[in-house]
Amino acid sequence: RWTGELVLPPLYASVDPKLFHQGMVLTAYEDWEQYENCCSDFFLMDETGTVIPFPDGIVGEEGDVSCGRVSIRNEAGLIGFADLQGNVVIQPQFAFVFDFAEGRAEVEFPEGDRGIIDLDGNILARGFTRIRGWFQNGIITAEKDGESACYGLDGQLIDTLPADTMAVNESLFWIPVAG
Numbered sequence: 772r773w774t775g776e777l778v779l780p781p782l783y784a785s786v787d788p789k790l791f792h793q794g795m796v797l798t799a800y801e802d803w804e805q806y807e808n809c810c811s812d813f814f815l816m817d818e819t820g821t822v823i824p825f826p827d828g829i830v831g832e833e834g835d836v837s838c839g840r841v842s843i844r845n846e847a848g849l850i851g852f853a854d855l856q857g858n859v860v861i862q863p864q865f866a867f868v869f870d871f872a873e874g875r876a877e878v879e880f881p882e883g884d885r886g887i888i889d890l891d892g893n894i895l896a897r898g899f900t901r902i903r904g905w906f907q908n909g910i911i912t913a914e915k916d917g918e919s920a921c922y923g924l925d926g927q928l929i930d931t932l933p934a935d936t937m938a939v940n941e942s943l944f945w946i947p948v949a950g
Contacts, residue, residue, distance in 0.1 A: 779820055792836040794818050795855050799831075815841055815857055823857040838871035838890060849881070852892070861892035873906040875924060887911070887926050896926025 794817050799810040813831030815823040825831065825843060832842035832850050840852040844863060851863035852871075867879040871890065879885050886897035901914040909924050921929040 778818055791818060793839065793855060795823070795836045795841075797831045797834060797836055797841045799833075815853070815855070823855070825853060825857045826859060829853070829859060829863070832868070834868070835870045838874055840871050840876075840890060842868050842870070852876075860890070861888070869905065873909060873924065875906045875911070877902045877905070877911075885913070887913075887922070895924075896922060 796816055796818075797813050798816055799813045800806070801810055803809045805811075813833050815825070815831060815836075817823065828846050829843050832844040834842040836855070839855055840860065841855070842850055843853045843859065844850050847863070849863035850865045850868045851859060852861040852868070854860050864881075865878040866881045866883075869877040874890050875887055875895070877885060878888050880897070884897060885899040885902050887895045887899075887902075889895055896913075899913040899915050900917075903912040903914075903919075905911065906924065910921050910929065912919060912921050914920075923929050
């Protein structure tokens with residue numbers, strides 16, 4: 772705490788205070804001798820040290836708590852999302868996921884393409900080869916068919932813009948220029 776009071780003992784990987792959201796963190800036990808790759812499976816824990824269990828066959832997948840969701844992995848290695856009570860909300864079906872921002876997350880499908888989902892797992896857009904960054908002010912930049920463009924929260928095309936464009940807000944964009 773800000774007072775210097777120790778809240779959790781130093782047993783965990785990734786228990787940086789900035790990773791706590793809504794009083795929860797996705798963490799793992801850190802022990803170089805006991806675990807392969809130094810860490811146990813990731814699990815959900817509140818700031819009192821209470822572990823919130825996931826269903827059998829599900830473990831946490833390294834990432835942040837964002838928009839009330841944490842990434843999880845099943846025994847087949849597919850990734851989905853759980854809520855802060857440990858309930859599976861989006862069934863594991865993705866090869867890779869990114870944290871939620873503004874209620875949306877980038878996902879990679881097992882087939883290799885990328886897409887955008889909402890908090891319930893509804894696929895809002897798919898077929899991207901690359902997504903740059905995360906939703907910011909309702910906009911994300913992604914590549915599809917070799918062209919970079921900005922897309923809105925519902926996955927709709929907003930406008931074709933240069934690669935590496937980042938949304939400042941819905942009408943202002945940051946575009947890097949070489950030289």
